Amino acid sequence: MNTDLTRLSEAGLPVTDLGPVVSGELHPLLFATVSGAHLYGFPSKDSDVDLRGVHLLPAADLLGLREPEETRSRMWDQGGVEMDLVTHDLRKFVRLMLKPNGYVLEQLLSPLVVHTSAPHAELVALAPAVLTSNHAHHYRGFANTQWRLFERTGELKPLLYTFRALLTGIHLMRSGEVLAHLPSLLDRVAAPASLPGLIAAKAEAEHGAAEGVDRAEAAADVESLHRVLDAAQADTALPDAPEGTDALHELVVRARLGAVSAGRTAGGR
Numbered sequence: 001m002n003t004d005l006t007r008l009s010e011a012g013l014p015v016t017d018l019g020p021v022v023s024g025e026l027h028p029l030l031f032a033t034v035s036g037a038h039l040y041g042f043p044s045k046d047s048d049v050d051l052r053g054v055h056l057l058p059a060a061d062l063l064g065l066r067e068p069e070e071t072r073s074r075m076w077d078q079g080g081v082e083m084d085l086v087t088h089d090l091r092k093f094v095r096l097m098l099k100p101n102g103y104v105l106e107q108l109l110s111p112l113v114v115h116t117s118a119p120h121a122e123l124v125a126l127a128p129a130v131l132t133s134n135h136a137h138h139y140r141g142f143a144n145t146q147w148r149l150f151e152r153t154g155e156l157k158p159l160l161y162t163f164r165a166l167l168t169g170i171h172l173m174r175s176g177e178v179l180a181h182l183p184s185l186l187d188r189v190a191a192p193a194s195l196p197g198l199i200a201a202k203a204e205a206e207h208g209a210a211e212g213v214d215r216a217e218a219a220a221d222v223e224s225l226h227r228v229l230d231a232a233q234a235d236t237a238l239p240d241a242p243e244g245t246d247a248l249h250e251l252v253v254r255a256r257l258g259a260v261s262a263g264r265t266a267g268g269r
Contacts, residue, residue, distance in 0.1 A: 007112055013038055013049060021083060022115050026072070027055040030090060030255070031120035034112035037157075037206070040164050041181040042199045044206040048082035051114060052107040054123075055087045059256055062091070090119070090255055094248045097127070100134035102142075102168065106180040119255045126251070129244025131176060136233035139169025140226065147222055156202050156210040159218065160195075166225040167191055173232035190228075192221040 013034065022032045036050030037043040061068045070092040075084050088096065096104045108123055143165040149158035160182065167185040172178055179185060186195060194213075201208070 013043075013112075021051065021078070021085065022053070025055060025085075025087070027057055027089075029087065029115050030054040030056055030117045031108075031113070031123075032085070032087070032115040033107055033110035034114065035107050035110060037202075039106065039110050039112055039180050040160075041183040042160055042164075042202045044203055044208075046206045048084055048206075051083065051085040052110075053085075053087045053115070054090050054093045054120075056255060057089045062256075091252050094123075094252055097123075097130050097248065098242050098245060100132055100138050102135050102138040102172070102178065105130070105135075105178050106168075109178050110180070119251065122251050123248075126244045126247055127178070128176065129247065130242040131172070131178070131238050132242055133173070133233055133236050133238045133240055135238070136169050136173055136229055136236075139165045139172070140229060143169075143222070143226070150210070150218075151215075154209055156198060156208050156213075157206065159210050159213065160198055160202055162222055163191065163195060163198075163225070166222070166229055169229050170225065170232045173229065173236040173238065176238060191225075192218075194218075194221075 022029050030053070032051050032053035033039075034049065035052045037047045038049065055072060057068055057070070068089065070089040071086065073084070073086040075082065077083070093104060093108075097108070105127055108120075108127055143162045146158040146161040146165065149155075150162060164180070164182045164185070167182065167189045168178070168180055170189050171185055175188075179188070182195070183199060185191065194217075198210070198213070201211070
């Protein structure tokens with residue numbers, strides 16, 4: 001299972017071991033990690049636990065007439081904590097990796113690992129080969145969506161999500177590293193001086209109001225970071241298209257064939 005309990009505890013997770021949570025899944029899990037506010041570095045006392053990962057469907061599910069269940073999700077309460085697990089079949093997840101989708105890469109590269117495997121390690125090793133300059137569009141679009149949500153609700157959470165997305169995008173364009181942890185980004189990208197205080201305030205409530213925030217000042221900060229992201233994208237050394245397609249294709253085929261082989265071996269015992 002290889003659950004890193006120290007990192008999970010440091011991230012503020014309200015449970016001690018998430019390993020048993022994924023052990024009863026219908027299909028084999030290749031990995032499960034923690035995403036959401038815990039990964040981003042600003043969980044609240046009442047934050048739920050967002051688990052994301054990859055399962056491996058039997059080959060028959062992909063060859064038959066029925067539509068395969070490529071995405072599975074379930075929610076439940078564990079000790080008063082809302083748990084949310086979403087997994088994709090390996091093929092679908094890899095296809096998402098080959099798009100400029102920073103969200104799935106953050107899940108893959110999350111240091112908050114609940115369950116891992118050899119294919120997970122291979123996916124992590126191949127992640128740099130799918131990074132492109134176009135990932136800036138993902139973070140720009142996500143920031144715009146969260147900013148509109150902040151304007152409508154006045155909540156602190158979407159404001160922090162806005163800044164997190166922009167800083168992650170800027171850092172990615174400059175360094176080629178996917179870093180979703182907002183407190184760590186503050187040491188790497190010039191950020192508004194108000195962010196440490198906003199992160200501390202978010203700890204009290206998941207959906208609390210952004211009290212004391214000057215909206216005009218926040219808007220100016222967001223606009224400024226958009227310009228920085230634009231410039232970082234223009235200057236980035238990242239390619240325009242992913243380069244890891246063949247290696248990822250081979251990984252998907254090997255993993256599926258390996259599962260078929262393992263099933264035959266088990267059936268013959």
